[in-house]
Amino acid sequence: MQKRTVTFFYRLFGPKNRHVAVGDVVNDYTFWVMVQSSAATASSSDSAPTTDQRLIWINGNLIPRSEAKVSVFDHGFLYGDGVFEGIRIYNGQIFKLRSHLVRLMESAERIHLDPKLSIDEIEDLTRQTVAANNLQDGYIRLILSRGEGTLGLNPFSCPEPGVICIADSIRLYPEEMYRDGMKVIVAERPRIPVECLDPSVKSLNYLNNILAKCEALRQGLYEAIMLNTKGEVAEGTGDNIFVVKDGVVSTPAPDAGFLLGITRQFVIDTVAPACQHSVLERTLHLEDLYDADEIFLTGTAAEVIGVSKIGDRIIGNGKVGPISQKFTKTFREMVAQGAPED
Ligand SMILES: Cc1ncc(COP(=O)(O)O)c(C=O)c1O
Numbered sequence: 385m386q387k388r389t390v391t392f393f394y395r396l397f398g399p400k401n402r403h404v405a406v407g408d409v410v411n412d413y414t415f416w417v418m419v420q421s422s423a424a425t426a427s428s429s430d431s432a433p434t435t436d437q438r439l440i441w442i443n444g445n446l447i448p449r450s451e452a453k454v455s456v457f458d459h460g461f462l463y464g465d466g467v468f469e470g471i472r473i474y475n476g477q478i479f480k481l482r483s484h485l486v487r488l489m490e491s492a493e494r495i496h497l498d499p500k501l502s503i504d505e506i507e508d509l510t511r512q513t514v515a516a517n518n519l520q521d522g523y524i525r526l527i528l529s530r531g532e533g534t535l536g537l538n539p540f541s542c543p544e545p546g547v548i549c550i551a552d553s554i555r556l557y558p559e560e561m562y563r564d565g566m567k568v569i570v571a572e573r574p575r576i577p578v579e580c581l582d583p584s585v586k587s588l589n590y591l592n593n594i595l596a597k598c599e600a601l602r603q604g605l606y607e608a609i610m611l612n613t614k615g616e617v618a619e620g621t622g623d624n625i626f627v628v629k630d631g632v633v634s635t636p637a638p639d640a641g642f643l644l645g646i647t648r649q650f651v652i653d654t655v656a657p658a659c660q661h662s663v664l665e666r667t668l669h670l671e672d673l674y675d676a677d678e679i680f681l682t683g684t685a686a687e688v689i690g691v692s693k694i695g696d697r698i699i700g701n702g703k704v705g706p707i708s709q710k711f712t713k714t715f716r717e718m719v720a721q722g723a724p725e726d
Pocket of ligand 1 (some may be wrong): 404470593619620621622623624642643644645647650658682683684
């Protein structure tokens, strides 16, 4: 079995696994368990509520976090049968709320899920949940699940959809990563083809992304870039991708098959023009990534983050490039004050 040294693990995750010392050589299994437990600690502590005072919206009621439970017969739980959104709150404004709600409703329609609520009603319950939790900055998780049914696959055995809204805090990546750049890999696992399950549907079934993310975590990294089955660049496991070459900013065209990110669209429509750039949507291949002067990722959770390395390949000069820096700064300024809610 392959052996790994613990040193680099400590650099990435900090001294969380005190039962192993820096310089220890561990086998692949031990290493994998360490990465898993560290990553789990990192993500739970990053997003866990600071108190148990959070109120969660479940099917018409605001319920304390400790009592917020769904049925084990909910097809969202049994089969990943449902759709969701992740939305940021910046300084009291719910960033691009309408766009997220539109995408949620479209995703629901595409999996034949009738939420039995109008878009305005879902907006209203979202605002109520944010207000009940007194959040000025944070993250909203809005979920429409198929609801409780029988153990069979038949979605129409579930008469009432589940409508859940969680409003909480979030911190995805350490600040140094925004300054120094993020190291990523290209996943071996391709993005699920459009004909099988269109990645532009933001469904509760994220196993394709999770397994690609495991490839990154296995190497001590946080993010993986996914190609489609034709070998074209699609997206990250939880973000969209942009490349810069000779001053030209490009991003994959939608037919590559990926989630049409709200942040991606905001970057194309608003951030790029403010930075005196336009964005070209085109087919990107692996060589475009390796040959790029700069790469950055965009997403609700990740926001705008530069990439310094892909696998063994250093991108540009191995730091966050000037255009990526400018986009990150402009994005942050734009959302800090009066983030648009449309
Ligand atoms: C697979 C995937 N791609 C892209 C994104 C970025 O989308 P957005 O900017 O709407 O958060 C996300 C995040 O939701 C995602 O999960």
